[in-house]
Amino acid sequence: MTTVDNEELPRAGLMPTTTGHGLLALTRPAVQSPPPAAAPRPAARPRSGGRPARTGGGVPAALLLVDGLAVLAAVAMAAVGAGDPLATLWAACGLFPLLVLLNSAGGLYRLRLSPSVLDEFPALCGRAAVAAAFALTLDRCLHGLWPSAVPEDGRRMLLLLGCQLGLDVLGRGAVYTVVRRRRRLSPRPVLIAGAGPIGRQIGAALLAHPEYGLRPVGVIDSRTTAGTAEEQQSAAPQVPILGGPEMLDLEIAGQDVTDVIVTSGGSDDATAGETVRTATRRGCEVWFVPGVPEFGAFEYGNRRAAAGDHLWGFPCLRLSPSAMDRPTWIAKRSVDAALAAAGLLLVSPLLLGCALAVRIDGGAGVIFRQERVGLDGRSFTVLKFRTMRPADEHEAATRWNISQDHRLGATGRFLRRTSLDELPQLWNVLRGEMSLVGPRPERPYFVARFAQSYPQYRDRHRVPVGITGFAQVHGLRGDTSIEDRTRFDNYYIESWSLWQDVKILLRTAASVLRPGGS
Structure with a gap:
């Protein structure tokens, strides 16, 4: 039995129209017309295999090599007389990873249009000092467990720092000289x-x-x-x-x-x-x-x-x-899969309870399945717990909101108010069709309508759709402005970070603990 979307269907006989403020107003049409033809889907995003080479070529790797050699040489010079090469390697292993992280965070491995080692010198000094302090602290904390190659004498420590910076500056200067020559040629x-x-x-x-x-x-x-x-x-x-x-x-x-x-x-x-x-x-x-x-x-x-x-x-x-081209996007997908798998296991008793409640209240067919539009305009089948039944297929595909529908029973109303009806979408996340955080998926009928009114609406499909999103934690769900949702979703995509996803998940959890209806 086909079921009604429990988030976005209106009362029977009402159709959504947009107002001048971008809000959906519910009006009663004289005759229900068939859904408009969907606009052409955006072309699939070309993956890295067919893209032009990024600016700089192997320059970041060359700068990374320069930093590594500078650290190793400086530590070796400071350890002269210690007579233990393993101690030198140990000290370099403590110093180099942090230096790489600090330099990377400061954009020091990104080639600029006008590269200059003098412009980078203050940043290199500050990050080298922090990394050296960390290596010294680590060495003292593990004192006795491993031979030390980090000098205790303050003057020798300054010598180590000076050697590292001097070698780094010379190496980077040589790399930039080669870069400028290659650019001209x-x-x-x-x-x-x-x-x-x-x-x-x-x-x-x-x-x-x-x-x-x-x-x-x-x-x-x-x-x-x-x-x-x-x-x-x-x-x-x-x-x-x-x-x-x-x-x-x-x-x-x-x-x-x-x-x-x-x-x-x-x-x-x-x-x-x-x-x-x-x-x-x-x-x-x-x-x-x-x-x-x-x-x-x-x-x-x-x-x-x-x-x-x-x-x-x-x-x-x-x-x-773009968000999906950043290295951290791989971490997002990994976290999505891990949390979805763990979530399905941890809440399996709750899922069973919700399924039994829906079955007792409304009969067979506890899972609601419906076509939605996801990444790059591709369709997939979204899963939810059923909260009511539609009159027919057309109603399921084209009606907007059901929050006040008389067919919505006590169980359905409770599931919607607590957002427990969304839990089956963890399976969509595990399958890679959705993410935990992203723009909410919509039905093809409404995607076509909204894209005609708001040209930026289809830009939401640049990333996978989500169970929750930036617009939803700001109260934009149900009968709220589509224009506002579009703006919030596109802002989320442009400003995406892993920490932003964490914030949205925390705010979503807080809203579930204080349900207010939808």
């Missing part, structure tokens, strides 16, 4: 998004200064003219305007573009977000040149600029990869 193709004054100046600067290693192959902008005579004088005539944002996918693939520079002041500022998402999905490095120079000193959304990075005097912010 083999520049990477880059597209500029925005044909305004800033975009034209950026194109001219890249042509005049090959040390940045970026060769502009074209500009993406709906504007096809060069502007006024004064603007034409500052333009880069060798950089043609290739077309509007719709050409971005084609040009990235056709010209093997590895970098995209998004600039302010173009005619397509309103679609800059879509430009960023398209370029990121294609595996490009994305840079942002703001129209206000002071803006470069701050964060852009949740994307940080590398300190001191600039492109011929223009502040240039490197935008971080």
Whole structure:
């Protein structure tokens, strides 16, 4: 028996319409029309195997090697006379991992447009001092268990620190010299998004200064003219305007573009977000040149600029990869699978109790199954405990909310109020169809309707859908603004972090402990 979605179906005979405030108003149609045809699904996200090479190539590995050799050499010099090579190795093993973590957190393994070891020197000093203090503390705590190679004399400790920094600076300087030479010999193709004054100046600067290693192959902008005579004088005539944002996918693939520079002041500022998402999905490095120079000193959304990075005097912010392209996303999926498996085992008595209650209250068919739209617009079958039965298939697919439906019994109302009806979705998480945290999945009928009213609605499908989400912990469920939900969900995707998922799960648990209905 097909069952009704227990979160998003309205009372019988009512259909949702959007108000000017983005809220769904329930109205009674004269004749129920069939669902509108679903819009084309977004293209599946290309995976790493078919993406252009990221900026920098093997530079992060080279910098990591430089740091490791500097640590090992410095500890060996400080341990001269100790006569125990194992002690030297032990000290390096205590110092190097923390140094790598600190440098990585500070962006010191990310190649910039204008790399300079002098710019990095203060950060290298501070992180080396913290790592050395940690190694010294670890050595003293394990004193007697292993031969010590860390000098107790304060002057020798300073010597160790100075040797490590000196070798690190020399090594990094050599790496950056090689990088600048390679950039001149083999520049990477880059597209500029925005044909305004800033975009034209950026194109001219890249042509005049090959040390940045970026060769502009074209500009993406709906504007096809060069502007006024004064603007034409500052333009880069060798950089043609290739077309509007719709050409971005084609040009990235056709010209093997590895970098995209998004600039302010173009005619397509309103679609800059879509430009960023398209370029990121294609595996490009994305840079942002703001129209206000002071803006470069701050964060852009949740994307940080590398300190001191600039492109011929223009502040240039490197935008971080999309959520699913970050290394920590692997940890998210691992945590999802582990917690879902553990959850299914721990709450199995509760699941059995809920199933028995639904069976006694409403008869056979305790599990509700319904098609929902997930990652990249692909459909899957969501699972919930049934709280009521629909009149027919059409009602199950097209009705909005059932919180006041007279067919909702005591058991169904309790399950909805406590959110226990969502527990079977742990199986969806274990199967990889959902995540614990993400935008809530919706039925194809409503995805098509909402995407027509809110162009950013389909952007929610860039990541797997979730049992709970950023919008839900802010009270956006049931008859609430779809526009607000869309904005919250896309903000979650752009600002995603593991800690944010933890916060959402904690807030979800707190809301379950104080149920307030839906």
